[in-house]
Amino acid sequence: MTPQTRVKERAEEQASAMNTDQQAMIRMVANDLHRLNQSIMKAVDAGVSVELVRSARHHGGNGNWGDLLIPVILANAPRSEVA
Helix, strand or coil, X not given: CCCCCCHHHHHHHHHHHCCHHHHHHHHHXXXXXXXXXXXXXXXXXXXXXXXXXXXXXXECCCCCEEEEEEEEEEECCCHHHCC
C-alpha cells in the first residue's frame, strides 16, 4: 500500500492567494517533491534509509527564503547478516 502524501493538493490550497507566476512555481515544486517522495519510497523498499538534511538556506533578497536539501543515504545490512 502506497501512503498518500497529498503534496500537490496541499500546495494548491496554499497557492490560492498567490499570483499566476507564483502558483506555477509552487506547482513545479509540488510536482518535483511528489517525484522525490516516490523515489525515496522506492529506495527504502530496495533496502536503504534516506534522510533529507538542510544544507543551506537560499535568500531571495526580498524577505523570501527556501531550504536547500541534501540526502543522507544509509545502506542497510541484508536480513541474513542481521544478528
